Amino acid sequence: MKDKTELYLDEIENTISEIPLDIEPRDLYAPVEYSLQVGGKRIRPLMTLLACDMFGGNTDDAIAPAVGLELFHNFTLMHDDIMDAAPMRRGQPTVHARWSTNTAILSGDVLFALAYKYMSKVADEHLHPVLSLFNQTVIEVCEGQQYDMDFETTDSVSSDQYMQMIRLKTAVLPAACLKTGAIIAGASQKEQEYMYQFGENIGLAFQLRDDWLDVFGDESKVGKKSGGDIVANKKTWLYIHALDKADKHQRQQLLDAFMNRIDNEEEKIRLVKGIYDQLEISQLAQDFMQTFYTKAFDFLQKINQPEKQKEKLKRLATDLFNRTW
Amino acid sequence: MKDKTELYLDEIENTISEIPLDIEPRDLYAPVEYSLQVGGKRIRPLMTLLACDMFGGNTDDAIAPAVGLELFHNFTLMHDDIMDAAPMRRGQPTVHARWSTNTAILSGDVLFALAYKYMSKVADEHLHPVLSLFNQTVIEVCEGQQYDMDFETTDSVSSDQYMQMIRLKTAVLPAACLKTGAIIAGASQKEQEYMYQFGENIGLAFQLRDDWLDVFGDESKVGKKSGGDIVANKKTWLYIHALDKADKHQRQQLLDAFMNRIDNEEEKIRLVKGIYDQLEISQLAQDFMQTFYTKAFDFLQKINQPEKQKEKLKRLATDLFNRTW
Numbered sequence: 262m263k264d265k266t267e268l269y270l271d272e273i274e275n276t277i278s279e280i281p282l283d284i285e286p287r288d289l290y291a292p293v294e295y296s297l298q299v300g301g302k303r304i305r306p307l308m309t310l311l312a313c314d315m316f317g318g319n320t321d322d323a324i325a326p327a328v329g330l331e332l333f334h335n336f337t338l339m340h341d342d343i344m345d346a347a348p349m350r351r352g353q354p355t356v357h358a359r360w361s362t363n364t365a366i367l368s369g370d371v372l373f374a375l376a377y378k379y380m381s382k383v384a385d386e387h388l389h390p391v392l393s394l395f396n397q398t399v400i401e402v403c404e405g406q407q408y409d410m411d412f413e414t415t416d417s418v419s420s421d422q423y424m425q426m427i428r429l430k431t432a433v434l435p436a437a438c439l440k441t442g443a444i445i446a447g448a449s450q451k452e453q454e455y456m457y458q459f460g461e462n463i464g465l466a467f468q469l470r471d472d473w474l475d476v477f478g479d480e481s482k483v484g485k486k487s488g489g490d491i492v493a494n495k496k497t498w499l500y501i502h503a504l505d506k507a508d509k510h511q512r513q514q515l516l517d518a519f520m521n522r523i524d525n526e527e528e529k530i531r532l533v534k535g536i537y538d539q540l541e542i543s544q545l546a547q548d549f550m551q552t553f554y555t556k557a558f559d560f561l562q563k564i565n566q567p568e569k570q571k572e573k574l575k576r577l578a579t580d581l582f583n584r585t586w
Numbered sequence: 587m588k589d590k591t592e593l594y595l596d597e598i599e600n601t602i603s604e605i606p607l608d609i610e611p612r613d614l615y616a617p618v619e620y621s622l623q624v625g626g627k628r629i630r631p632l633m634t635l636l637a638c639d640m641f642g643g644n645t646d647d648a649i650a651p652a653v654g655l656e657l658f659h660n661f662t663l664m665h666d667d668i669m670d671a672a673p674m675r676r677g678q679p680t681v682h683a684r685w686s687t688n689t690a691i692l693s694g695d696v697l698f699a700l701a702y703k704y705m706s707k708v709a710d711e712h713l714h715p716v717l718s719l720f721n722q723t724v725i726e727v728c729e730g731q732q733y734d735m736d737f738e739t740t741d742s743v744s745s746d747q748y749m750q751m752i753r754l755k756t757a758v759l760p761a762a763c764l765k766t767g768a769i770i771a772g773a774s775q776k777e778q779e780y781m782y783q784f785g786e787n788i789g790l791a792f793q794l795r796d797d798w799l800d801v802f803g804d805e806s807k808v809g810k811k812s813g814g815d816i817v818a819n820k821k822t823w824l825y826i827h828a829l830d831k832a833d834k835h836q837r838q839q840l841l842d843a844f845m846n847r848i849d850n851e852e853e854k855i856r857l858v859k860g861i862y863d864q865l866e867i868s869q870l871a872q873d874f875m876q877t878f879y880t881k882a883f884d885f886l887q888k889i890n891q892p893e894k895q896k897e898k899l900k901r902l903a904t905d906l907f908n909r910t911w
Contacts, residue, residue, distance in 0.1 A: 373695070399699040
C-alpha cells in the first residue's frame with residue numbers, strides 16, 4: 262500500500278497533468294508542457310501538502326496552491342537557464358536552447374501567470390495571507406538571483422553575503438511552501454512562523470549540501486560531473502571559507518584558479534579540491550550545514566502537534582539532508 | 587482648479603513615485619525605477635479610477651490595483667522590447683539596450699511580481715474577482731504577444747486572426763482596467779461586463795488607429811517616422827485588407843515589398859502607401875475603427891448611471907480615438 266507521501270506525490274502529478282496546456286498558441290504552451298514533463302522531484306508542493314496534513318488540514322484545499330508553487334519553481338528555472346546560458350536541465354535541453362530565448366522569456370511569463378492562477382485557488386479567508394506570502398517570496402527569489410549574478414563579477418563575497426544570497430534564492434521558497442500548507446490548515450500565526458523557519462533552515466542546509474555535493478559528492482549518484490562550480494568560478498561557501506583559512510600561498514593559488522589562470526579544467530578542479538582537502542573544508546562545511554539542520558528541527562519541535570503527525574515531514578527533511586543526489 | 591481626471595493622474599503619479607524602489611540589489615531595481623520614470627500616459631490606471639468613480643465608488647480603494655495594472659503594462663513593455671529587439675522606447679534606450687537582456691528579464695520579472703502585489707491590495711471581498719480577472723488578462727496578453735510574433739513568420743494572416751491578436755495583445759488590458767474599477771465600486775456583474783466590453787472595443791479602435799497613424803499620421807505629431815510597420819513587414823489590418831482588395835499586379839507588388847525585395851526603405855514605404863491610396867485603405871480603416879468606437883459607446887450607454895457620471899470616461903475614450911499622437 263502506498264503511504265501518504267506517495268499518495269500526495271501522485272496527486273501532485275495528476276493535478277499538474279490536468280493543467281490545460283494542449284491549447285493554442287503552441288509556441289507559447291508547448292515549452293510550458295515540456296518543462297513540466299521533464300520532471301523534477303515535486304519536493305516543494307509535497308512540503309505544502311505535508312504541512313497542511315500535519316496541522317490536520319484538508320489537503321484537497323492545498324493542492325492548487327501546492328501546484329502553484331511548483332509552477333513558480335519551474336518558471337524560475339526557465340528564466341534562470343536563459344540568464345545562466347545553461348544548455349541542459351535534468352538531462353534534457355533547456356527551453357531557450359531547444360526553442361529560443363524569446364520563447365523561454367514569454368513561455369516563462371505565462372507559466373508565472375499560471376502559478377498565480379493556481380495560488381489564487383484558495384478559500385476567501387486564506388487568499389490574502391497566501392498571496393501576500395507568495396508575493397514576498399517571488400520578489401525575494403528575484404533578489405537572490407540578482408545577487409547570484411552580481412557575485413559572478415564581484416571580487417570578494419563575504420560569508421554573510423553568500424548566506425543571504427542562498428537564503429533568498431533557495432531557502433525562502435521551501436519556507437513559503439510549508440507556511441502555505443500551515444495557513445490553509447488554519448494553523449496559528451506562531452505555528453505558521455515556525456513552519457517558515459523550519460523550511461528556511463532546511464533550504465539553507467539543502468543549498469550548502471548542494472555546494473558540497475558538487476565537489477565531494479559521488480559523480481555516479483549526483484548525476485553530473487564533479488567540480489562544476491569550480492569550473493564556473495562560483496564563489497560558494499566552500500570557496501569563501503577556503504579563501505578565509507588559506508595561507509598566503511594557498512590564497513594565491515585559489516585566486517589564480519578562479520581568475521581562469523589555469524587552462525585545464527581537470528587540473529583546476531584537482532588543485533582547488535586539493536586546497537579544500539588541506540584546509541579540511543569538507544568537514545567544516547558538513548558541521549556548518551548540520552547547524553541549520555539542527556535549527557530546523559528545533560523549530561519543528563516547538564510546534565505543538567503529536568510526533569506522529571510530524572513524521573512524514575521529518576522524513577522528507579532527513580532525506581533531503583542525507584541525499585547523495 | 588484641476589478637474590477629476592487631472593487629480594487622478596496626480597494621484598497615480600504620486601503612488602507610483604512612492605513605490606519603494608531605491609533599495610538593493612540596484613541592478614534589479616534601478617531598471618524598474620527607470621522604466622517607470624521614463625513615463626507613459628498612465629491611461630490604464632486612469633481608466634480604473636474613472637470607472638470606479640463612475641459607479642460612485644471610493645477611488646482610494648482602487649488606486650493600488652490601478653497602479654498594479656500600470657506596473658503590469660510596463661512589465662510587458664520591458665519583455666516585449668527584448669523580444670522585438672527594440673532599441674528605443676518613449677525616446678529613451680530600452681532596458682535591455684541600456685543594461686542587458688538578462689537585466690531586462692529579471693527586472694521585468696520583479697516588476698511583474700510588484701504588479702501582483704499592488705493588485706492584491708484590495709478589500710477581501712474583491713480579491714478573488716480582481717485577481718481572477720487579472721490572471722486571465724495576463725495570460726491573454728502573453729497569448730497575444732505570441733500570436734504577434736507568430737505572424738512575423740506566417741505567410742498569410744486573415745483579418746479575423748489579426749483582430750483576435752490585437753484583442754489579446756492590446757484590448758483586454760483596458761477592458762480589465764475598467765472592469766477592475768467597476769468591481770471595486772461594487773457594480774453589478776452585468777455592469778462590470780458592459781464596462782469590459784466598452785474597454786475592449788475602445789482598445790480595438792485604439793490599436794487600429796495606431797496602425798493607421800503609423801502610415802497616415804502626421805510625423806511631427808506622432809513623434810516617430812511614418813511607415814515603421816511597413817519597414818518591419820508588420821501584417822497590420824491595413825496590409826491584410828490591401829492584399830485582399832488588390833488586383834493581381836498590386837498584390838504582387840505588396841508581396842514583393844513585404845518579402846524585402848525592395849532595398850530602399852523610402853521607396854518601399856512610398857510604394858506600399860501608394861497602393862493603400864489606390865485601394866482607399868485609409869477610409870476603409872477609418873470606417874472600420876469607427877464601428878468599434880460606436881460599439882464601445884453602445885455598451886457605455888447600457889449602463890444605468892447619470893450621464894454626468896460618465897462624462898470623464900467618455901472624454902477619455904473620445905480623446906483616445908481622435909488622438910493624433
